[in-house]
Amino acid sequence: MSDPSIQATASRYTVADRAPRKVSTVLLRWESILVMMLAAVIIGNTLKSPYFLDPFNLADATYNFSEKAIMALIMALLILVREIDLSVAAIVALSSLAIGYMGVAGYGPFALIVTGLAVGLLCGAFNGFLVTRSGVPSIVITIGTMSLYRGIAQVSLGDQALTAYPQRYLDLGQSYLLDWPPTPLSFFLFLVLAVCFAVFLHKTAAGRQLFAIGANPVAARFSGIRVDRIRLILFTISGLLAGLGAVLLTARIGVMRPNIALGWELDIITMVILGGVAISGGVGTIGGVVLAVFVLGLATFGLALMNVPGIVINVLLGLLLIISIAAPIIIRGQSGRR
Amino acid sequence: MSLLLRYREAILALIIALMVLGISLYAPPFGTLSNGVGVLNDTAFLFMMALAQMIVILTRGIDLSVAANLALTGMLTGMFNMVFPDLPALIYVALALVVGGGLGLINGSLIAFLRIPPIVVTLGTLAIFRGTIVVVDGGSQVNTSDMSSTFAGFPKLELFGLSSVFWIAAIVAVLAWFFLGQTRSGRGLYAVGGNPVAARYCGISLPFQQMLAYGISGAVAGMSGYLWVARYGVAYVEIASGYELTVIAACVIGGVSIGGGVGTVAGTLLGALFIGVIVNALPVMQVSPFWQMAISGAVILAAVIINARAEGRALKLILPEARRAAAQAKR
Numbered sequence: 158m159s160d161p162s163i164q165a166t167a168s169r170y171t172v173a174d175r176a177p178r179k180v181s182t183v184l185l186r187w188e189s190i191l192v193m194m195l196a197a198v199i200i201g202n203t204l205k206s207p208y209f210l211d212p213f214n215l216a217d218a219t220y221n222f223s224e225k226a227i228m229a230l231i232m233a234l235l236i237l238v239r240e241i242d243l244s245v246a247a248i249v250a251l252s253s254l255a256i257g258y259m260g261v262a263g264y265g266p267f268a269l270i271v272t273g274l275a276v277g278l279l280c281g282a283f284n285g286f287l288v289t290r291s292g293v294p295s296i297v298i299t300i301g302t303m304s305l306y307r308g309i310a311q312v313s314l315g316d317q318a319l320t321a322y323p324q325r326y327l328d329l330g331q332s333y334l335l336d337w338p339p340t341p342l343s344f345f346l347f348l349v350l351a352v353c354f355a356v357f358l359h360k361t362a363a364g365r366q367l368f369a370i371g372a373n374p375v376a377a378r379f380s381g382i383r384v385d386r387i388r389l390i391l392f393t394i395s396g397l398l399a400g401l402g403a404v405l406l407t408a409r410i411g412v413m414r415p416n417i418a419l420g421w422e423l424d425i426i427t428m429v430i431l432g433g434v435a436i437s438g439g440v441g442t443i444g445g446v447v448l449a450v451f452v453l454g455l456a457t458f459g460l461a462l463m464n465v466p467g468i469v470i471n472v473l474l475g476l477l478l479i480i481s482i483a484a485p486i487i488i489r490g491q492s493g494r495r
Numbered sequence: 496m497s498l499l500l501r502y503r504e505a506i507l508a509l510i511i512a513l514m515v516l517g518i519s520l521y522a523p524p525f526g527t528l529s530n531g532v533g534v535l536n537d538t539a540f541l542f543m544m545a546l547a548q549m550i551v552i553l554t555r556g557i558d559l560s561v562a563a564n565l566a567l568t569g570m571l572t573g574m575f576n577m578v579f580p581d582l583p584a585l586i587y588v589a590l591a592l593v594v595g596g597g598l599g600l601i602n603g604s605l606i607a608f609l610r611i612p613p614i615v616v617t618l619g620t621l622a623i624f625r626g627t628i629v630v631v632d633g634g635s636q637v638n639t640s641d642m643s644s645t646f647a648g649f650p651k652l653e654l655f656g657l658s659s660v661f662w663i664a665a666i667v668a669v670l671a672w673f674f675l676g677q678t679r680s681g682r683g684l685y686a687v688g689g690n691p692v693a694a695r696y697c698g699i700s701l702p703f704q705q706m707l708a709y710g711i712s713g714a715v716a717g718m719s720g721y722l723w724v725a726r727y728g729v730a731y732v733e734i735a736s737g738y739e740l741t742v743i744a745a746c747v748i749g750g751v752s753i754g755g756g757v758g759t760v761a762g763t764l765l766g767a768l769f770i771g772v773i774v775n776a777l778p779v780m781q782v783s784p785f786w787q788m789a790i791s792g793a794v795i796l797a798a799v800i801i802n803a804r805a806e807g808r809a810l811k812l813i814l815p816e817a818r819r820a821a822a823q824a825k826r
Contacts, residue, residue, distance in 0.1 A: 287796065287800070291799070291800045293799045293800060294753050294754065296557075296753060297747050297753050297795070297799050298796065298799065300740055300743060300744060300747070300795060301744075301747075301792050301793075301795035301796040301799065302792060302796065303740070303792065304740070304744070304788050304789065304791050304792025304795065305788075305789055305792030305793055305796065306792070307788055307792075308785075308786070308787070308788030308789025308790070308791070308792050308793075309789050311785040311786075311788055311789065312783065312785045312786050312789050315783065315785050415785075419737075420737075423559075423618055423621070423622075426614075426618060427618065427619075430615050430618075436612040436614060436615055437612065466629065468625070468626045468628075468629045468732065469626055469629060469630060470626075471622045471623075471625070471626045472622060472623050472626030472627060472630065474622060475618075475619040475620065475621070475622030475623040475626065476619070476623060478615070478618070478619040478622075479605065479611070479615075479616065479619040479620070479623075482611050482615060483605065483609050483611060486609050486610070486611070487609070
């Protein structure tokens with residue numbers, strides 16, 4: 158009420174639709190910080206290496222994060238409703254296994270894609286069924302299904318590899334969808350899905366329901382939101398997109414081993430958390446996740462151009478994650494508020 | 496059902512006993528005493544790491560960095576041994592405890608004072624610890640030939656046929672039982688996990704309890720790091736990769752609630768033993784070791800779902816209409 162901007166425009170009986178926009182609040186938004194980080198990454202890399210801003214190099218760089226980024230979109234929604242899916246990378250392995258066997262059996266690209274998506278969908282639905290029916294935290298359930306799914310892949314393949322795929326299927330992952338600007342299919346799908354997810358989450362009533370569940374699941378249930386059904390659907394989509402990730406990844410590398418996509422779940426969760434989605438639920442934007450994907454992807458690419466070993470890049474990304482979460486807390490002095 | 500809940504440890508012990516019996520009938524070598532000793536020796540690392548993880552989970556936390564801590568501390572003690580060979584083995588143990596505990600306190604201070612969620616912090620330090628191994632050693636590895644006899648010999652010492660690693664795990668278990676059951680700060684871990692607000696009103700400091708939990712977790716992981724490196728005779732970046740999930744699985748099977756405040760030393764030890772028996776039974780039964788992962792996944796799911804059923808949580812419905820409908824359906 159003491160804010161002059163409100164007093165100037167309205168009587169004291171007017172209720173403002175939203176808080177007045179201030180420069181400081183816009184600048185301190187998590188997305189703004191991510192934009193600055195992204196700018197720093199791009200400028201730093203461009204100064205360091207003349208090969209960074211080459212469109213073909215950048216297009217190839219997107220291969221390394223597009224599949225994970227697609228799975229990060231749905232992981233963001235799961236974390237938003239206080240759930241988590243640690244089994245996504247194992248679903249990739251199981252879907253890829255099915256694709257591999259279909260390839261060996263001589264089926265065409267369409268059948269391979271459908272198989273991969275269907276296996277992912279079933280795995281995700283199984284996760285969702287267990288989580289909603291048992292009442293056990295999803296972190297526990299998906300640790301279990303993670304071992305189960307990857308275990309099945311290990312049992313059936315052992316130390317073997319599946320390498321027989323039709324050429325038209327491999328082309329999906331190894332050629333550009335558009336020649337100019339050079340756009341791989343996986344990156345194109347990521348952009349399309351990101352727009353779909355953003356519209357759904359931020360512009361539809363169903364999307365708002367996810368925020369309600371994340372903020373308070375019990376209150377959301379009392380408001381008539383079918384919490385368990387939404388959870389089930391989200392886990393199922395998570396499996397489906399992991400299946401899509403498997404389709405793209407298998408086509409790209411052209412070989413299936415049981416350790417495919419090992420450890421991806423942690424990379425994906427890193428993308429989501431850096432994107433500003435609160436692990437305690439109820440807070441987050443798709444825009445933030447997309448920005449985080451680019452920050453992480455381009456930073457990795459730039460460091461690789463500078464011949465930094467992969468594991469050292471992991472150290473830097475781990476530091477980036479912790480510092481980027483810790484810095485705003487220190488700056489805002491929240492640690493003193495108890 | 497409440498009987499099941501009350502005697503969860505007894506039932507888990509019974510299941511393990513039946514399992515051992517069944518496997519022994521199928522493959523008689525499994526039932527011998529020497530094999531039993533072998534299982535205990537093999538599972539010793541899981542015993543202590545699971546106990547340390549339980550202490551963290553009690554506070555509503557999780558420590559995903561334990562395996563990376565193990566690998567880093569193991570590598571550092573291995574390199575320390577190359578510079579200072581032939582010190583008494585207890586010096587290496589102490590060093591590993593201090594280094595590992597220090598790494599754990601890094602986790603603890605980020606969680607306790609900056610209040611970053613534990614899963615975020617330990618996910619980050621997992622990558623950092625493991626990557627630091629390459630940074631400190633330049634991508635090479637420490638082999639048996641680089642280790643002094645006191646360093647490499649210690650984990651292979653035996654008492655009553657059981658290795659020193661097992662006896663250390665036994666000491667850790669006794670200390671954990673005493674600490675969690677008989678000391679003020681041990682009970683405080685249950686309090687902050689069971690109800691943080693009530694614990695605060697009782698004057699129990701959450702930051703202190705968290706520092707304690709992550710410090711212990713790190714120290715045990717670090718000590719296991721030295722023992723692991725010395726026992727298996729090699730330290731490199733990938734050792735114990737993914738082991739954190741096995742450790743958490745042992746806790747979950749042992750009835751530790753991921754929601755905090757619930758868990759016992761006996762249950763956790765049995766959970767670890769359960770995994771240990773399966774891992775060791777597969778080769779004896781001439782089943783491909785590739786089955787191990789799938790079986791432990793299925794077991795985790797079965798264990799947690801049976802636990803949840805026993806607690807009756809699955810039937811807790813929010814809306815009265817739904818509850819009435821459920822009651823009618825039951826009739």
